[in-house]
Amino acid sequence: MTAGEQDGPPVAGQGAELVRGVSLWQDAWARLKRNRMAMIGAANTLLLVFLCFLGPIAVRAVWGYGYETQDLAYGARPPNAEHWFGTDFFGRDLLTRVLYGGQISLTVGLLAATVAATVGTLYGAVSGYLGGRVDNLMMRIVDVIYALPYMFLVIILIAIFQATNLVSLFVGLGMVGWLMTARIVRGQILSLKEREFVQAARSMGVSGPTTIVRHLIPNTLGPIIVYFTLTVPSMILQEAFLSFLGLGVQAPRPSLGALINDGAQHMTVFWWELVFPATAMAVLLFSLNFVGDGVRDALDPQMRGRG
Amino acid sequence: MTNAPRTERGSSAHTAPEVADALLSVRDLRVHFPVRGRLGGPREFVRAVDGVDLDVPRGRTLGLVGESGCGKTTAGRAALQLLRPTTGSVTFDGRELTGLWRRRFGSDRWGPELRELRQRMQMIFQDPYASLNPRMTVEGLIGEPLVTFRRAQGRALRARVQALMERVGMDPRYVRRYPHEFSGGQRQRIGIARALALEPDLIVCDEPISALDVSIQAQILNLLGKLQADLGLSYLFIAHDLAAVQHLSDRIAVMYLGRVVEEGQARMICHKPQHPYTRALISAVPIPDPAVERTRRRLPLVGDVPSPIRPPPGCTFHTRCPDAQERCRTEAPALRARADGRRIACHLVE
Amino acid sequence: MSAHANTGGAGEPLLRVDDLAVHFETDEGVVKAVDGVSFEVQRGEVLGIVGESGSGKSVANQAIVGLVPRPPGFYPRGRIHFDGQQVLGLSERKLRDIRGNRIAMIFQDPMTSLNPYLKVERQLTELLERHRNLDRRKARTGAIDMLVQVGMPEAERRVDAYPHELSGGMRQRVMIAMALLCEPELLIADEPTTALDVTIQAQVLDLIRDLQARLGTSVILITHDLGVVAGMAHRVAVMYAGRIVEQADTDTLFAAPRHPYTGGLLRSVPRIDSEPGRAIEAIKGLPPNPAALPAGCFFSPRCGRASERCGQVYPDRDGDAGHYVHCHHPLSEGEP
Numbered sequence: 001m002t003a004g005e006q007d008g009p010p011v012a013g014q015g016a017e018l019v020r021g022v023s024l025w026q027d028a029w030a031r032l033k034r035n036r037m038a039m040i041g042a043a044n045t046l047l048l049v050f051l052c053f054l055g056p057i058a059v060r061a062v063w064g065y066g067y068e069t070q071d072l073a074y075g076a077r078p079p080n081a082e083h084w085f086g087t088d089f090f091g092r093d094l095l096t097r098v099l100y101g102g103q104i105s106l107t108v109g110l111l112a113a114t115v116a117a118t119v120g121t122l123y124g125a126v127s128g129y130l131g132g133r134v135d136n137l138m139m140r141i142v143d144v145i146y147a148l149p150y151m152f153l154v155i156i157l158i159a160i161f162q163a164t165n166l167v168s169l170f171v172g173l174g175m176v177g178w179l180m181t182a183r184i185v186r187g188q189i190l191s192l193k194e195r196e197f198v199q200a201a202r203s204m205g206v207s208g209p210t211t212i213v214r215h216l217i218p219n220t221l222g223p224i225i226v227y228f229t230l231t232v233p234s235m236i237l238q239e240a241f242l243s244f245l246g247l248g249v250q251a252p253r254p255s256l257g258a259l260i261n262d263g264a265q266h267m268t269v270f271w272w273e274l275v276f277p278a279t280a281m282a283v284l285l286f287s288l289n290f291v292g293d294g295v296r297d298a299l300d301p302q303m304r305g306r307g
Numbered sequence: 308m309t310n311a312p313r314t315e316r317g318s319s320a321h322t323a324p325e326v327a328d329a330l331l332s333v334r335d336l337r338v339h340f341p342v343r344g345r346l347g348g349p350r351e352f353v354r355a356v357d358g359v360d361l362d363v364p365r366g367r368t369l370g371l372v373g374e375s376g377c378g379k380t381t382a383g384r385a386a387l388q389l390l391r392p393t394t395g396s397v398t399f400d401g402r403e404l405t406g407l408w409r410r411r412f413g414s415d416r417w418g419p420e421l422r423e424l425r426q427r428m429q430m431i432f433q434d435p436y437a438s439l440n441p442r443m444t445v446e447g448l449i450g451e452p453l454v455t456f457r458r459a460q461g462r463a464l465r466a467r468v469q470a471l472m473e474r475v476g477m478d479p480r481y482v483r484r485y486p487h488e489f490s491g492g493q494r495q496r497i498g499i500a501r502a503l504a505l506e507p508d509l510i511v512c513d514e515p516i517s518a519l520d521v522s523i524q525a526q527i528l529n530l531l532g533k534l535q536a537d538l539g540l541s542y543l544f545i546a547h548d549l550a551a552v553q554h555l556s557d558r559i560a561v562m563y564l565g566r567v568v569e570e571g572q573a574r575m576i577c578h579k580p581q582h583p584y585t586r587a588l589i590s591a592v593p594i595p596d597p598a599v600e601r602t603r604r605r606l607p608l609v610g611d612v613p614s615p616i617r618p619p620p621g622c623t624f625h626t627r628c629p630d631a632q633e634r635c636r637t638e639a640p641a642l643r644a645r646a647d648g649r650r651i652a653c654h655l656v657e
Numbered sequence: 658m659s660a661h662a663n664t665g666g667a668g669e670p671l672l673r674v675d676d677l678a679v680h681f682e683t684d685e686g687v688v689k690a691v692d693g694v695s696f697e698v699q700r701g702e703v704l705g706i707v708g709e710s711g712s713g714k715s716v717a718n719q720a721i722v723g724l725v726p727r728p729p730g731f732y733p734r735g736r737i738h739f740d741g742q743q744v745l746g747l748s749e750r751k752l753r754d755i756r757g758n759r760i761a762m763i764f765q766d767p768m769t770s771l772n773p774y775l776k777v778e779r780q781l782t783e784l785l786e787r788h789r790n791l792d793r794r795k796a797r798t799g800a801i802d803m804l805v806q807v808g809m810p811e812a813e814r815r816v817d818a819y820p821h822e823l824s825g826g827m828r829q830r831v832m833i834a835m836a837l838l839c840e841p842e843l844l845i846a847d848e849p850t851t852a853l854d855v856t857i858q859a860q861v862l863d864l865i866r867d868l869q870a871r872l873g874t875s876v877i878l879i880t881h882d883l884g885v886v887a888g889m890a891h892r893v894a895v896m897y898a899g900r901i902v903e904q905a906d907t908d909t910l911f912a913a914p915r916h917p918y919t920g921g922l923l924r925s926v927p928r929i930d931s932e933p934g935r936a937i938e939a940i941k942g943l944p945p946n947p948a949a950l951p952a953g954c955f956f957s958p959r960c961g962r963a964s965e966r967c968g969q970v971y972p973d974r975d976g977d978a979g980h981y982v983h984c985h986h987p988l989s990e991g992e993p
Contacts, residue, residue: 593884
């Protein structure tokens with residue numbers, strides 16, 4: 001056996017080439033690539049991300065104005081050659097504002113979903129792994145928070161964090177969003193814990209934390225990713241809802257929700273103020289949901305036994 | 308689990324002869340699981356294992372057979388300390404294991420000494436599909452015990468894993484493959500290689516072939532036999548397939564409802580069973596030979612296995628025993644040694 | 658005796674399967690699960706079909722009762738005559754009259770074929786009402802009678818139980834009762850005892866053997882367990898990778914197998930009545946992937962007798978209907 005130490009990595013051409021395996025992740029990726037709707041959704045999402053993050057910068061560099069630049073003399077114009085989406089009441093370019101708003105919405109959605117997934121995974125994994133009384137207590141806490149009207153909770157959190165800045169917004173959304181992830185992960189861990197490979201790890205003396213990290217979480221990652229991809233659009237929607245209540249991003253910063261809120265107020269007069277942000281939001285949510293559905297199909301455990 | 312009631316019925320232990328040079332000795336082992344009784348009713352226990360004595364001789368195989376629900380798997384896991392025995396003693400290489408548990412955070416854990424000893428006792432699992440983490444490569448799977456106990460890393464680890472793969476008859480080039488890319492038999496080889504990684508003295512094989520195809524079962528049985536001969540391993544071979552058990556075992560213990568009813572040389576148990584349950588069990592095993600099958604007489608068993616929550620008083624087998632007498636209904640027979648070297652728990656066998 | 662009296666002429670088999678092929682469309686291409694299988698079942702005969710997982714033994718029999726999911730499955734060729742009537746590809750409605758009535762099936766896992774929400778009584782009476790036009794009360798009496806016949810203890814009480822309240826052996830008895838309720842002419846038992854303990858297996862096999870003898874039902878017994886067929890079947894067909902490789906009456910097959918695969922299987926099974934430590938000889942290698950079958954004889958990569966020709970040409974049938982084999986180098990009597 002010690003002779004193997006000098007062998008080093010097997011060299012090609014010596015008959016010792018290693019046969020590469022195809023992991024379940026690679027399998028899932030291959031399936032996702034075959035899913036046309038998901039790929040269109042992903043391409044669209046990437047395009048939107050690109051536009052939202054680079055668009056406002058380009059506009060400022062080329063035309064010298066930003067989402068907050070007002071031109072009161074040029075207020076509330078319908079779409080035209082100069083301003084494709086028209087301008088709002090204060091003469092701000094609506095296209096720039098939609099792109100910037102998309103940027104805010106995407107950021108809030110991603111960060112809030114990340115917070116939710118991280119907190120939820122750790123909480124659920126610990127709860128499910130420890131089991132027994134600890135699990136019982138941890139899950140009752142989740143139940144209690146879940147029973148509270150969550151908007152109320154977000155509003156309180158935002159009030160505690162003072163002012164409605166972006167950080168407090170996504171922390172607030174994330175703090176509520178983790179509940180479902182925690183439940184999903186806990187359920188997965190509970191059933192995985194009884195699987196023979198986890199028992200096998202235990203029988204070999206693998207420690208608790210290592211078991212969680214090496215055996216339990218990788219096998220829960222599928223549902224976590226699926227839930228994450230579906231959480232992003234729902235977080236965007238909730239941010240829009242908060243903006244609707246005036247609790248979201250504060251002016252002059254726009255988010256898609258805030259823009260729709262503004263547009264809805266002037267809907268009868270300045271239609272473009274509602275139509276463009278609303279369309280942008282719809283396209284974004286559609287794309288994200290297609291990606292989410294595709295990821296779910298690709299990772300579907302029922303497909304695993306196939307072939 | 309620790310506050311399970313002491314059993315009121317006669318203990319079968321202490322009459323067992325000391326088997327010379329047993330690597331693993333189990334005495335009066337009991338594993339009782341609490342179950343939720345009816346609302347407001349008294350707390351009840353499933354007596355999964357209820358007073359079991361076993362001896363695994365060094366370098367030999369003890370077969371543990373019985374039908375589903377008889378407690379053989381639980382007995383194997385409790386012997387390995389994968390779950391904490393309720394009462395009883397388990398000695399491995401002369402050391403008592405049951406006292407090495409620690410209680411932490413409200414649950415039972417292995418103490419450091421037990422963790423060290425556990426390296427010398429490994430397990431092979433029944434289902435080669437469920438017992439391998441689907442996200443890990445063969446290298447990760449076989450190498451896990453080596454990494455856990457810091458025996459090897461990097462290139463040395465790869466070399467050790469590949470040597471183990473060759474040992475169990477696998478192509479070492481497949482070290483980076485994943486379990487789902489292998490057939491059931493190959494996966495079971497991975498499981499065996501993993502159990503061998505720490506160079507253990509004892510391996511508990513829990514139904515290692517029952518999930519495999521017929522033509523593959525023989526390959527795995529032969530592999531286990533060869534590994535034993537090469538490495539001097541001791542096996543506790545748990546299975547319901549009596550023919551396979553007799554093939555590999557030196558001695559066989561037959562369990563019924565949490566207890567050993569008969570134990571002895573494999574040949575004796577299979578060819579001249581004495582306990583009424585063993586006799587019925589052996590007679591029910593089909594033999595792949597039509598001429599023999601035509602002339603065999605089956606000893607039918609009536610009824611079902613009673614619940615292990617409230618096992619019948621006296622001999623637990625009396626509800627199904629064709630020869631049961633009054634004494635069997637009241638008095639539990641002890642597992643007593645006979646002149647021919649086997650042990651039987653039955654009032655009716657002289 | 659059966660309600661459908663012997664209508665066919667003497668010697669006409671109850672079931673004749675001719676060159677049956679069942680293929681499946683999959684991502685990896687067409688899988689030939691069954692490819693050119695022919696066999697007959699006489700009235701009152703027990704035919705054992707032996708094979709490992711993936712040998713096509715179950716699929717072939719699902720085709721008889723039209724249970725192959727289509728798509729992805731399809732029948733490129735073949736004919737199945739049941740009592741003189743061609744049944745392959747029959748409409749679902751016509752099949753339903755045959756299935757459960759004239760041909761019944763027993764599966765490995767009784768839990769999957771019993772409706773967990775229905776009492777035992779309802780599972781049984783439903784069939785009687787559908788196929789026999791009995792009213793509810795008569796059907797209940799019939800159901801209890803049948804449970805008594807299959808040896809269900811306390812049948813009067815158990816008829817009102819739900820499947821999950823019964824033990825595995827009792828569930829399998831209910832399944833058999835369901836199968837025999839309409840006095841079928843053919844019973845297809847697909848690994849009927851694989852999920853059961855040996856003592857229960859013995860009970861169930863005794864029951865099937867007893868009922869078969871009493872009712873004169875023909876039985877197809879599908880199993881991987883050579884011990885089970887040895888005690889049950891009159892004739893045995895051995896399947897490998899979607900084809901029958903050898904067929905003979907049971908005594909001949911066990912005493913003088915001609916296909917190396919059959920011989921290998923017999924030598925690889927440990928026997929309870931043998932001396933401990935007797936060597937068992939494993940067949941090397943793995944069963945082939947049905948999506949990528951080897952050229953020539955499918956068993957040739959694992960066969961010790963294989964010659965160059967075996968890797969090129971699939972062997973023709975050798976022998977008569979009593980005992981035939983598909984092999985270029987069959988074993989002769991007494992040969993290992």
